Amino acid sequence: MSEKRLAPFMEMAQKESCFRPGSTLCVDCMESIAFQNVGRATDNGIKTIYTMGTFCGEVSTLLWPTVVAWGRGDQEATQFEKSFSIIHNVFESASTVAEGIRDTADILLELGALKKPIQVVANSGDGGALVIGLRSLLHTIHRRSRVTVVVLINEFFANTGFQYAVTATPYSETSTTPPGDFIPGNLEEPMNHVGLALMAGAEFVAQVSPAFPKDFTEACERALSCSETAVIFVPSPCIAGWKFKEGRTIELAKLASETGLFPTFLKEKGKAGSLRHVSLDSKQRTPILRFLAPQRRFHHLVHEKNGEPAVVKGREKEVALIQDWANRNVQTLQRLTAWDVA
Amino acid sequence: MMASLQKELVAQLKKGEALDLRADGKAGSGLVMTLQVFAEAVSLEGTYQVQEWPFFSSARKGANVRGFMRVGKGPLFMTCQVESPHVALLFTEKTGEEIDFASGVSKGIFVLNTAYHAIEAAQKFRLRGEVFTVSGDRLGQEYLHHPIPNISVLAALHKALPLVSVQQVVQALKHNGEKRRLPLKAIQANQDCLLASLKEVSSAVVQGEEAWEHPLPSFAGYEGYPIGAQSALRSSLQNLTANYARTGRRLVFQDPQDRCTGCSLCIVNCPEGIIQFVPDEKRGIRVTGADVNHFCKLCRECIEACPLDLFEEVEGALV
Secondary structure, three states: OOOOOOOOHHHHHOOOOOEOOOOOOOOOOHHHHHHHHHHHHOOOOOEEEEEEOOOHHHHOOOOOOOOOOEOOOOOOOOOOOOOOEEEEOOHHHHHHHHHHHHHHHHHHHHHOOOOOOEEEEEEEEHHHHHHHOHHHHHHHHHOOOOOEEEEEEOOEEHHHOOEEOOOOOOOOOEOOEOOOOOOOOOOOOOOOHHHHHHHHOOOEEEEOOOOOHHHHHHHHHHHHOOOOOEEEEEEOOOHHHHHOOOOOHHHHHHHHHHOOOOOEEEEEOOOOOEEEOOOOOOOOOOOHHHHHOOOHHHOOOEEEEOOEEEEOOOOHHHHHHHHHHHHHHHHHHHHHOOOOOO | OOOHHHHHHHHHHHHOOOEEEEEEEEOOOOHHHHHHHHHHHHHHHOOOEEEEEEEOOOOOOOOEEEEEEEEEOOOOOOOOOOOOOOEEEEOOHHHHHHOOOOOOOOOEEEEEEOOOOHHHHHHHHOOOEEEEEEOHHHHHHHHHOOOOOHHHHHHHHHHHOOOOOHHHHHHHHHHHHHHOOOOHHHHHHHHHHHHHHHHHOEEEEEOOOOOOOOOOOOOOOOOOOOOOHHHHHHHHOOOOHHHHOOOOEEEEEOOOOOOOOOOOHHHHHOOOOOEEEEEEOOOEEEEEEEOHHHHOOOOOHHHHHOOOOOEEEEEOOOO
């Protein structure tokens, strides 16, 4: 990473994002907020090529002829840095297609056919990158390809109807793990995606939500200036699948970090990482109930009564187990901040 | 007292001809559930056969969606989508402003979710035939604590097309709720909402001298677009997503005392990136408003984000 001064947060807000209004994403979708901010971060004077796996953010923003929300088509072709390209492919291939683009661009640059360097950003969902395409993601990282991979995590396959994905919180409701009298929802514990990316050898791994704009901006800038693979996991509350009221996306994203389910994590190879927006003392940490209560996918465990969470009778054990998992998750990530691949 | 058109349609059904229904609304307005429950009630009754299917692909919450239903005495062999329905339903008024929900219907039965009385609604949407309206958003807010019109429109549809008894609709509604794993309380609230809505349906037979045409949409192909049409579309900013917002609500930004500190939280938290601002010497930037009329989906994030509460959701139509 270069010793470039990080752009102040307000400076970032004034940048022009290549993600235009007019997408058909849900009202109050976190992916949309993430794209806006990734778009602002890539407006740094270098031409960006995006690749997309199949996910909500692809099918709702590249619909033709209704809308193409990824903009800059109106820029003159001579404005190399401002004009903009996008390649979309199937679920698992966002990172591998990005790798191909990086190699091609490097060769063209060496031959002189391309005058200026480019940056490559791969966008995909957690179903695409961590379930269907975990292999291609890990291999891209393993090959040290110089791309930035953005993985939006909403805990299931939202695009196809909220089926279980490997990142789902324990005891959450998904359409393939419906809670009933005997089975209280999803029984699996989530995969440690941050650890996997680190162990595969990523130069920079971050788990950060746009709900913390300063950290998100920092993560994007650091990722784009890496010389090897950088991965940003973006926890994205999904209004349609998590089933909460409009206007609470940012609040839930903050709670996801503060309760320890998706703590804000930044780690660069060879340097000490940091764990932010979560208390390391489990007694002072925001209780998990605050995060579960507003969502109807945890309706079988917790209800919200007059703004206060109340555990459903007989489900205390499950809530305690989620709390336990959150505590262990923070411990794991805390250990990872000091861990480096040999 | 059954009106003539209703009688005509029921007689047509008894003769063996199929009856077509088409519903227009927004994803999240409960369109699928309404048609499912009505179809189930009709099949419970046993006289008629039904087909019911929603029609949308990658539509997201707030996007326009469509659903179809076909009722008939004998086996239903027709499987294409409905172009000229006998009964047209409208779940959200904003959808009606965007597309012609009555397209292909010159005279028929119309069921609308609107606060207007049937006669006013007929005038607004240029309808001829029998019009049934119900204030679904208000009833939904009252009984289900959420402005969802599905149950009220179901009640209005039951009034418009009396093929089954109220008990059968209630039974189908209960079964559908159980199938969707709704809590018992919600199932009961749905039932209460249905019974209350039945009393609030307004109807009118609208006849007029002039015939209002609702032509079928035509498709002229893509010839009009030059090569590189995608680029033109990107810059045309055509997809006005402001229609995703709730009917009759809009966002306003008010800062008469110039309190905005330029903290930029609204700018980075806006999913559409439509917050307008100007450079300011002291504060860095100063927010001046948002492009509400074109793209605001009314997600309320800026309202929640602003530490000074300068954004507000108010009643009022888009300009």
